[in-house]
Amino acid sequence: MLEKHVHVLMGMFGSGKTEISLNLAACIRQERNPVAIVDADIVSPYFRSRDLTEVFAEDNVEIIAPKGAFRIADLPTIPARVRGVLQSYDYSIVVDAGGNDYGAVVLSSISGDINVRQSAVYFVINPFRPFTDTVNKTVEHLSRLSRRARLRVDYLINNANLGNETAESDILTGERFVEAVSEASGIPVAMTCVMNGTEVSGNSFPLFRMKKYLKTPWEV
Amino acid sequence: MTEKTMVKGNEAMAEAAIRAGCRLYFGYPITPQSEFTEYMAKRLPEVGGSFLQSESEVSAVNMIYGAACTGRRVLTSTSGPGFSLMQEGMSYIAGAELPSVFVNVVRGGPGLGDIQPAQSDYFQATKGGGHGDYHAVVLGPGTIQEAVELISDAFDIADRYRTPVIVLADGMLGQMMEPVIFGKYRDPDSLPDHSEWSLTGAGKREPHKVTSFNIDPYELEKMNMRYQAKYKEIIKNETRYETIRTEDADYLLVGFGTMGRILGSVIRQAREQGIKVGLFRPITLWPFPYDQLKKSAKGKKYVLDVEMSTGQMVEDVRLAVGDSLPVHFYGRTGGVVPNPEEVLQALRKHTEEAE
Structure with a gap:
C-alpha cells in the first residue's frame, strides 16, 4: 500500500484527512525522497496542510498549495504545479483534498492525472462526526463522493476519535463500525489511526501511529 | 455510539x-x-x-x-x-x-x-x-x-x-x-x-x-x-463570569472567549515559574461583571487584560477596577492570535515593574 506512487485521502468534512495526510507524508519520507503533499483543500479556512509548509520543508517534504497572499485566502484555486507533480514519477505524493462534495469535485478535476495502478485511494471515517454516525449514511456518502471524484476507493481508514479525549474503547468501537462499512461496501480496511501514543490492544487492523500537527494556540 | x-x-x-x-x-x-x-x-x-x-x-x-x-x-x-x-x-x-x-x-x-x-x-x-x-x-x-x-x-x-x-x-x-x-x-x-x-x-x-x-x-x-x-x-x-485561581494570586489576568482559554495555559506556565496569577473571564460581555471583577481585583498588584484587538474590553475593565490598581493591556490584532509565550513575556515585564 505505502509503496504506491500517489495516496489520495477522501472523506467527509472534519474526518481527519489533513492530519492523516501530514502523518502519511512524514511516514513515506522515511523511506523515500522526494515527497510532496498536494493541499487541494478549497473549503477549510483554518487548520490546513499548507499551515505546516515551513515545518515540513525542514524534512524536505514539499507542500504544494497556492503561494504568497493566496496561501491564506479562501479562494477555490488549485496551483497548476499539482498536475505537473502528479504526472511526474519523481515524487511520492499525498493528495489532501477538502471534505464533502467540494473536495470530491476537486479530485475529479485531477483524477485524469492519477494513474490508477500506481495509486491508493482512501476513505477516512470518524464515526463520532455528525453525518457519518450510522453505517448506512457512511456508505451513502462514500459512494456519492467516489462517483463525484471519479475515483474508486481502495481502502477505508478508521480514524475514530474524540480529539484529546479519545479512549482506547472509542478506537475499538470505531474498528467495529468501519468493519461494518467494509462489509456493506466490499472495500477493505487499511488501518486504524492512533494519535499521540494512546495505548491500544486487541485491535483488528494495523495501527497507524500519528503525531498531532494541527494545534490550537493553547496547545502550542 | x-x-x-x-x-x-x-x-x-x-x-x-x-x-x-x-x-x-x-x-x-x-x-x-x-x-x-x-x-x-x-x-x-x-x-x-x-x-x-x-x-x-x-x-x-x-x-x-x-x-x-x-x-x-x-x-x-x-x-x-x-x-x-x-x-x-x-x-x-x-x-x-x-x-x-x-x-x-x-x-x-x-x-x-x-x-x-x-x-x-x-x-x-x-x-x-x-x-x-x-x-x-x-x-x-x-x-x-x-x-x-x-x-x-x-x-x-x-x-x-x-x-x-x-x-x-x-x-x-x-x-x-x-x-x-x-x-x-x-x-x-x-x-x-x-x-x-x-x-x-x-x-x-x-x-x-x-x-x-x-x-x-x-x-x-x-x-x-x-x-x-x-x-x-x-x-x-x-451577569456571569468565571474565575480561575484568583484567591491566592498576586496578579490578575482578564480575557474572554478563546483568549480566556489561552490565558488558562498562561496561568499554568506562569505558576510553574513562580508567578502567582489568576484569571477573571467575563462570560456575559453585556451585562459586564463590573462589581465581580472589582472584587476579584481587590488586593492584586495589577490587572493584565489580553484581547485579540487593540484594546476594547479593557475600557470596561478600567471602569470596574477604577484607579485602585494599574490596568495593563496586551493585544494582537488583524487575525493574529497571541500565543501563551508572548503573554507570559508581557506578564514578566509588568511583574518586574511592579516589584
Whole structure:
C-alpha cells in the first residue's frame, strides 16, 4: 500500500484527512525522497496542510498549495504545479483534498492525472462526526463522493476519535463500525489511526501511529 | 455510539440551536462561520424547520425581525462584515422587543479585514452597533461545549426578557474541533408562550402591534424607560463570569472567549515559574461583571487584560477596577492570535515593574 506512487485521502468534512495526510507524508519520507503533499483543500479556512509548509520543508517534504497572499485566502484555486507533480514519477505524493462534495469535485478535476495502478485511494471515517454516525449514511456518502471524484476507493481508514479525549474503547468501537462499512461496501480496511501514543490492544487492523500537527494556540 | 460527538464550533452551535427548539434560520454564508449556515441548510429540513439563504445580511436581519414577531425561536449567524450590515435591524428588533439570537463568529477587521480569528467586534456587540438607547445581551463562550450551552441559554434569556441576544464567538472557536455532549431536544411547542403579543393572525381577538415606533416623544420616552427597567433586571439576574485561581494570586489576568482559554495555559506556565496569577473571564460581555471583577481585583498588584484587538474590553475593565490598581493591556490584532509565550513575556515585564 505505502509503496504506491500517489495516496489520495477522501472523506467527509472534519474526518481527519489533513492530519492523516501530514502523518502519511512524514511516514513515506522515511523511506523515500522526494515527497510532496498536494493541499487541494478549497473549503477549510483554518487548520490546513499548507499551515505546516515551513515545518515540513525542514524534512524536505514539499507542500504544494497556492503561494504568497493566496496561501491564506479562501479562494477555490488549485496551483497548476499539482498536475505537473502528479504526472511526474519523481515524487511520492499525498493528495489532501477538502471534505464533502467540494473536495470530491476537486479530485475529479485531477483524477485524469492519477494513474490508477500506481495509486491508493482512501476513505477516512470518524464515526463520532455528525453525518457519518450510522453505517448506512457512511456508505451513502462514500459512494456519492467516489462517483463525484471519479475515483474508486481502495481502502477505508478508521480514524475514530474524540480529539484529546479519545479512549482506547472509542478506537475499538470505531474498528467495529468501519468493519461494518467494509462489509456493506466490499472495500477493505487499511488501518486504524492512533494519535499521540494512546495505548491500544486487541485491535483488528494495523495501527497507524500519528503525531498531532494541527494545534490550537493553547496547545502550542 | 457514545453520547459525545466530535464537532466543529460552527456545527456545534447550529446543532445546539436546533436542540433548543429553533426551527427558523435566515442567513448568508461568510468565512469563518459558513459551516454554520451549511449545517442549518442540511439539518433544518430534517426536523421540519425552515432554512433560507437570503440575498444579503440586510435581508437576513429583516427576515429575523419578521419571524421573531411570531414568537417562535429564530437565529442567524454571521461574521463581522455581515453583522455590520445587520445593525439597523438589530436596533429595530431591540426596540420592538423581539426574542432572537445572533451569532457573530468574529474575524479580523475593520472593513473586509481578513478571515482569521479576532475579538475586535466587542465594542459593536456590547455598546450598541445600531442606533438608539438599547442593549443586546452578549455572551462570550470559551469552549465549544460552553458555546453549546450558551446557545441554549441565549434563547431562554431572549424569551424571558423579549430581547435580542448575541453570542460573540471568534474564528478559532468556529473552526476548531472538540468533543461535545449536546442537550436534549426541546419540543418547539413546549417553549415559553408568547401568545400575548405575538403576531399569529388576529382572527376574532384584538390585533397585536409589534413596533419600535412612536411619533409622540412622551410615549417614546415611556417605551425607553420600559427598556431600561428590563436592562436593570438583566444586569441583576444574568451577569456571569468565571474565575480561575484568583484567591491566592498576586496578579490578575482578564480575557474572554478563546483568549480566556489561552490565558488558562498562561496561568499554568506562569505558576510553574513562580508567578502567582489568576484569571477573571467575563462570560456575559453585556451585562459586564463590573462589581465581580472589582472584587476579584481587590488586593492584586495589577490587572493584565489580553484581547485579540487593540484594546476594547479593557475600557470596561478600567471602569470596574477604577484607579485602585494599574490596568495593563496586551493585544494582537488583524487575525493574529497571541500565543501563551508572548503573554507570559508581557506578564514578566509588568511583574518586574511592579516589584
